Amino acid sequence: MYRLVWKIFFSFWLSLIVFAGASLTVASLYVEHARSEDANQSPRDRLKGYLEEARVVAASEGTEGLSAWLKKLDRREVIPILLIDAQGRDLLDRPVSAHIAERIERPPARHDQRRHPAQRGLVQTGEGTEYRLVPDFRAVTLNRVLTRPRVVAFPLIAAAIISALVSFFLARYLSLPIRRLSRATRQFGSGDLAMRVAPSLGGRRDEVAELAHDFDQMADQLQALIAAQRQLLSDVSHELRSPLARLQVALGLARQRRPNQPFPELDRIEREAERLNELIAQLLSLARLESDAGLPRTERVDLAALVAEIAESADYEVSPSKRGVRVVASIPAHIEANTTLLHSALENVMRNAAKYTAEDTGVEVSLSPDGQRAGWVLVQVRDHGPGVPEDMLARLFDPFVRVGDARDRASGGYGLGLAIAKRAIQLHGGEISARNHAEGGLTVSIRLPTDRIRSNS
């Protein structure tokens, strides 16, 4: 079950063990190798080289030069090289271990006497001081190995690369499904209720996969709940229709019985029934828009003509109340859209503006290229009304939002018009937002992509 725990545990544990083991092994192998100098030719050759060098340096630069050379050598050579004078002291004052001292005290063997001084490791400076070059193999310690980068560099780099690769793949392996999950969560949150994660994880079975399954289950549940709620709303609205239809016919009958007689109460009932009817229509249309994932039948729409047409009819409707709606700027623009939806979105926004603009003022509608994105157009609808409190701007497109003043309450608030507009614009891949104009009034901005590819036919 808890496979991820073990995966993490074992990969860290193993790589630590391997790394530590490998570096210890490499280092100790090296130490061994350096100590058993007899088994190998190369340290000897190296020593011979050092001796030659020491002689040259000693001859030309004297004791000081020799000590500088020795210091430099010690920094890179794992095997401590001692230069011991006649008094048994090292040139650099390093401690001379007992076995070395013993080796020097011992009178040279006879065959040794005959040998050339160089072969006995003797170095003579110009001043006539004589040193003996002695490698102290036993003093090769792990510490010396590890503090000499040249020696440990290769295994260290190899280990770093290998562990980097292991860590990288481990991190990727762990984070990839989490990234998928978070992307899915975001998508789900933004309304794509059909989003699921588990299928994209293949046969993975660990805590992350489990989490993905849980997410999917939650998404199923939520989707079902939301669908049920929308269905209920839709059903209720449909059911309200039947009695409303009967009410309207009954009204008609009542009028038929008293022809040509004024009957203000009946007029009122009729108006209210019409309002109820309109409200139900909006509710149903919002419910349907929200359950739709894509656009129903799209066609090429002349946006400029559509904007002009809607503005004109809105203008006609509000003209008795000394208000107006007019297009102040326009560009030729075509868009792949569902005419009815786009029409209702633009119309709701314009009617709303016409409702709130002050008497003797006009709503200004403009169609222009969107300055922020190429290929997008911007429809702006500006009224000269009271505007909306800043903190309510974002909620303006929620269903039945009330901005708060009494006049608003009387007029039924923003109702569903703007909520429908928002959803319709979203279905077209666009955006809608509102802000207060600096000189008063509200500006609603609708941004639409014009180069949208047909999503479905």
Added chain:
Amino acid sequence: MNRILLADDDIELCEMLQEYLETEGFQVEAVHNGEDALEKVRSNAHDLLVLDVMMPKRNGFDVLRDLRMSSQIPVLMLTARDEDVDSIVGLELGADDYVPKPCNPRVLVARIRAALRRAQASAGDDPAHTQQDVLTLDDLQMHTGSRSVVVGGKPIAMTSTEYSVLEVLLREAGHVVSKADLSERALGRQLTRYDRSIDMHLSSLRKKLGPLPNGTERIKTVRGVGYQYTSP
């Protein structure tokens, strides 16, 4: 007296509508499901059918589809107000007009009268059509007396509404007729918001008539303005 068949599953609504329509001078018979509606219509005893979409046993669309194979009786669909798809489908299937439900019964009566007027013109008692018997344009002949249309020698079956729309366009061939004009002259009513009936009638007319012999479009859409019958 015009005989109307009312097909709606809401019995109470039917009773009231029946009363209302009878007061308006119609003779009304009501049925409450699709099968009964088809059966009654086939008896040829009615002048017009008011057909609700949502009905048990064969819904309104099924009824209309079957009906149009044999009969061109004027049909008025009652559609849910918000389902503009319903009205489009209805018109595509050959309905003459649609009335969103719930609706004011006055509107229903006005639509019924308009549809009946169009249909009764085909009986030949409309004096306006007796003067010129045949309108000919390219391969199309319209016999205004019998209200029939022949294209390339083949008679085309169409509803009286489709015929009316085509007649208006033919008489104005070469000129653009606005949608509002078409609605008033052919459907006998004002164009309303979201009203797609003219577009739908036009689209089924195009389908039935096909392109002109030289392959060009017979009826052009002039965006934002209206429609135009291509004149030679």
